Amino acid sequence: MNVSVEPTSTATVSDEALRKVEEYIEQEEGAANHLGGWLGIFLATAAVIMSLFHMYAAYAIVPTQTLRPIHVAFVMSLSFLMFPVSKRFRHRIMWWDWIVALLAIAVAVYLIVGGDDFTDRNTSPNPWDVVFGVALILMVLEGMRRTIGWILPFISICFLAYAILGEYLPPPWTHRGYGIDRIVGFMYMTLEGIYGVAVDVSSSLIILFTIFGAFLQQSGAGKFYIDFSFSAMGGKPAGAGRTVVLASFLLGGPSGSGVATTVTLGTVAWPMLAKVGYERNAAGGLLAAGGLGAIISPPVMGAAAFIIAEFLKISYLDVLLMAIIPTSLFYIALFLMVEIDVRKYGMGNVIFQKVDTVWNLTRHYWFHFLSLISIVAFMMWGFSPVLSVFWATVVSFLTSFLRRDTAMISYDLFRGKGSISKHFFQSPLIQALKAGSTGMLGVGTTCAGAGIIVGVVTLTGLGLKFSSIVIDYAGGSLLLTAIYTALVVWVIGLAVPVTASYIICAVIAAPALIKLDVPDFAAHMFIFYYAVLSEVSPPTALSPFAASAITGGDPYKTTMQCWKYTIPAFLVPFIFVLEPSGQGLLLMGSTEALAAANWWSIAAVTVTAAAGIFSLAVGFQGWLLVRATMFERVLFCIAGFVLVYPGGVADLIGFGLVLIALLCHWWRGRTSPPAVV
Template sequence: MGSRANAAGRTVVLSSFLLGGPSGSGVATTVTIGAVAYPMMKRAGFERNAAGGLLAAGGLGAIISPPVLGAAAFLIAEFLKISYLDVIWMATIPTILYYLSLLFMVELDARRFGAHGEPYVPEMSLWQLTRRYGFHFVSLVSIVIFMVWGYSPTTSVFYATLMTMLMSYLTRETALTPRKLVKALSDGSTSALTAATTCATAGIIVGVVTLTGLGLKFSSIVIDYAGGALLLTALYTALIVWIIGLAVPVTASYIICAVIAAPALIKLGVPDYAAHMFIFYYSVLSEVSPPTALSPFAAAAITGGDPYKTTLHAWKYTLPAFLVPFVFVLDPQGIGLLLKIPANGSVVDIVLITLKAAFGLAFLAAAAQGWALRRATAVERIWLVLAGLLLVFPSLIEAGVEALIGRDIAYTATAGLVIGILVLVKQLMLPAPRGLHAAGRQ
């Protein structure tokens, strides 16, 4: 991809997915990839704040990507009394949609910034790289295999760690010598202590909330303020989870909000698994939200950009994808995004809701970037937003319009697709207003 204009952005997204999934750490993924990728992005023409925002958004994907989900996968499984693999299964489509949204943004960035490709001569082919370094993936895959065989998460990780140590001796450069082994054990212990203290503190809060009955009272308060409306309850819940996430790490935020916020959604008929996944995704949003915003601030330190402008760019990259959790809470068909077959539905419904969400995110990404086939006018951006919302929230919009006009309507998703296509056709056939291209690259 090195000679293509969008190669730098694509590389960041793909490498974030490959590194972030196993690591589960947004900041670590951002820093690791940013140190290597930013010089390439700079040469390709990316503006420094936008580059930092993309790096932070890619790092954020580490927390929502299987198989680790920032350690939340095990917690969700424990809360719902389901298997770890069920959680991974539910997170699959939202993760794909998240990275797909980032790829849409990257494609538009390449046009908006006038990015250009960098000459690239690979030292080794893909097969040679896989043959030489592919064994690093064995430990990651082995965790899933051990859990499929029925081992507990702790036992699976233990055996996978032993396998990692043994596999390291396949090459001289990766061999865990005594000094490297001691360093690895030291770093691992330090990381474990951080996670342990976080979970212990969150456990105290959860215990107090549970024993005092505050969780049930809190959910009743939220429902009362929302007037029993599911949409308002979901909005209030997302806001509460986001605010709590500003003060504590993602894992602790999920633990706390799973006790005090999830019951409000469940009381209104949302499946428990959908409510918990909704809370998890909005716990993650705090990773790119000021004043903490660890990933964007780390990215800004690498790119030399403004931390707050970088944070705003990170929000722009991530927000279209963060509409997805509302789909499986508000739309009866939306649980298809969690690979659950809707009531009276089939696998076809899962495919359809996924395609609708993908097209909707593409239109919303174009609206957020202000660029589709060319720079979009204000009116075109409004139409793109409408098209995206009609595709992402068809049932919600149908219900809202029906309540206003008192008549049944249908095919709002089709209308959204038609509107989006018409905007693209208009851009393809009509020239851009004078000065619009120049303004887009300033």
């Protein structure tokens, strides 16, 4: 009997499920106040001003020494006003919130007014410098606690303690130790600490991409991408799973968050997945895996990608270039998984109905694709990443007027119908400017806090010490060093968000790989991909937990299902770290080197990686044509791991094992009909 599935039907998600989803989102983005009246208007106005200032700074010339402190002041003051000191005081602003918000502004004003004299005395700050510097450090710690939780502030305090108590620590951790005045001078009075690389990227790129994503969302691009995915992938048994995969890729730009992508897509796609045969935990795992892909998908990747460009002193276009093949392999893995799901869950008799034809959707809303690809187009045209996203935002705004239902300012305003208050101040334009600032407060405080950690590492030389320790434990083996580095990144990612995890590990773990002759771009991309795993790693597996709330599944079983979908692709980073030929997956790391690249070598390593992903997908799923035997699963898994290790001998062994496993499976499949589990 055929089952007809309508993807546009109302999502059957209970109020209790939505409440749980809200709790998981708050764990990532903080428990924000919801204020009305004049307080709500005031905060919305401040957020809009913050967005407008940063868009002005993208087009005009604002000195770095001015831009970074103003950015931190905006982030800190809005964080103190929008996030309560505890849930007990939620949905109201207390008198102490106003005081610390004003103090955040005073700290920035004191720095900017001080000018060059202020910066020049960083090695011997005066008492007022110390007072304002200590206040800034404490406010950054409190701002992080309010927006993202207590774990990263605790880690930052440990690093500060390490800087102060260095002379009392045993070797090899010993260092001279630094007083409060020296720490304040470095953290507050230079561009190496709190106002360092992370805040530089946050103030110049991250907030602009957040604003751009808000413009796409408010112009209806998010809804269009979901509808387009339904139409493009409908009509076949695997249509439900394929829709999740494609929509998650397209939604990565507008949402900018793995959790947000999972929730946005999950509320729509879960009823469809349930009707075609997905059980609750598997459906939640697939939704979370799609959300994870949104973080690593060009052209709008996660916040850490911008910091990679700044650390390596390369253009953001180069980072996008390096991400093309690994991201493609990630989605190949997901597509393989959903194709296997068709047989595993017996979806062969399901008819998947389309929302609308692809042609009709594209004919009416084609400009949403123009908004998304315009960033890359501007960068290839020679614009800087900052100007590229600025003009892409302008393109998104202007093209929204091509249709009445997507216009970011109501047509009625231009015709003189209705009040300005209704049609402008409540317009999608104002909502986008507001969301652009409020949506990045958690990332902004994270970047400021990461500046404390990076400052301590720079001041004490901890990065070199840590890399030497890792290499010693690994006995000089690159394979073991890579495994230990991946474990370090994964463990840190258990407790902190992707951006913080990457920044911490980039300064303490990347030097170990670089010491063993791994190119810096390969080392940083390796760390970035494993930092992304923090989105699906307990106890902060927020994407799977949010997905489980939607599907009604078990949070930890959903997490394991998510790992099943994503792990095959996340072994790929070992390929471009362990062997020079594997660096072809990153397209050699730069546009200049790409021109002279050996395309045959790049193609060969890509095919090998795809074969390894296929083998691991079958091994983890335990299914291909029919249910795989344990012997076949073991062969596929071993072959997958061997193919991940680049080299001629490893490739021959890996492909040989795949061939044997496929022959065994095919022979059984001739006589064994597929069964439904």
